[in-house]
Amino acid sequence: DGGITQSPKYLFRKEGQNVTLSCEQNLNHDAMYWYRQDPGQGLRLIYYSQIVNDFQKGDIAEGYSVSREKKESFPLTVTSAQKNPTAFYLCASSIGRQSYEQYFGPGTRLTVT
Amino acid sequence: GQQLNQSPQSMFIQEGEDVSMNCTSSSIFNTWLWYKQDPGEGPVLLIALYKAGELTSNGRLTAQFGITRKDSFLNISASIPSDVGIYFCAGQRRGTSYDKVIFGPGTSLSVIP
Numbered sequence: 001d002g003g004i005t006q007s008p009k010y011l012f013r014k015e016g017q018n019v020t021l022s023c024e025q026n027l028n029h030d031a032m033y034w035y036r037q038d039p040g041q042g043l044r045l046i047y048y049s050q051i052v053n054d055f056q057k058g059d060i061a062e063g064y065s066v067s068r069e070k071k072e073s074f075p076l077t078v079t080s081a082q083k084n085p086t087a088f089y090l091c092a093s094s095i096g097r098q099s100y101e102q103y104f105g106p107g108t109r110l111t112v113t
Numbered sequence: 114g115q116q117l118n119q120s121p122q123s124m125f126i127q128e129g130e131d132v133s134m135n136c137t138s139s140s141i142f143n144t145w146l147w148y149k150q151d152p153g154e155g156p157v158l159l160i161a162l163y164k165a166g167e168l169t170s171n172g173r174l175t176a177q178f179g180i181t182r183k184d185s186f187l188n189i190s191a192s193i194p195s196d197v198g199i200y201f202c203a204g205q206r207r208g209t210s211y212d213k214v215i216f217g218p219g220t221s222l223s224v225i226p
Binding site for chain 1: 117144146148153154155156157158161201203205213214216217218219
């Protein structure tokens with residue numbers, strides 16, 4: 001079955017710790033995205049990558065970092081510099097150029113106390 | 114800032130009723146996408162629209178790309194309990210790069226059996 005996996009589903013961390021969220025896809029998609037969702041709000045773009053070894057900041061990149069060393073993988077690190085890290089994080093992918101249809105993973109709910 | 118508006122913000126309907134919701138913007142869009150998100154899960158793509166005036170169906174769901182290209186509409190016929198969730202519109206705005214998709218704040222749908 002092709003799809004996007006995110007792990008873990010729930011993640012708990014202490015304030016001041018960095019944490020890395022996993023995102024893997026086997027759809028052979030070129031583009032991958034990370035979004036943040038807060039209660040009652042839409043999705044806000046954190047980072048996106050159109051191709052391996054390249055990525056761009058989205059609208060709320062501060063306090064986050066990413067890497068894209070493999071086509072299938074796009075991990076997101078939430079650093080201690082992110083002031084309000086508790087949120088629902090969603091990873092998505094799309095075929096790439098000339099395609100706007102994004103397909104989402106199941107999400108990771110991060111709680112920082 | 115917020116570039117897509119969705120209305121209504123929430124709705125409560127009886128099972129079997131038809132549902133209508135819309136998505137509007139002050140900007141022109143080239144593509145409209147409609148997603149459904151179940152609680153605690155990632156959004157699932159329902160319908161994609163690419164041409165002004167286009168009307169596309171997916172089962173009991175029908176979506177239209179507004180003639181002005183500044184709005185889109187989603188209708189659900191004969192609602193059932195599993196239609197419960199948040200419906201997001203998303204679009205690719207004219208003049209932006211292919212990979213910048215903007216999401217609306219969502220319409221929350223509750224179905225009363």
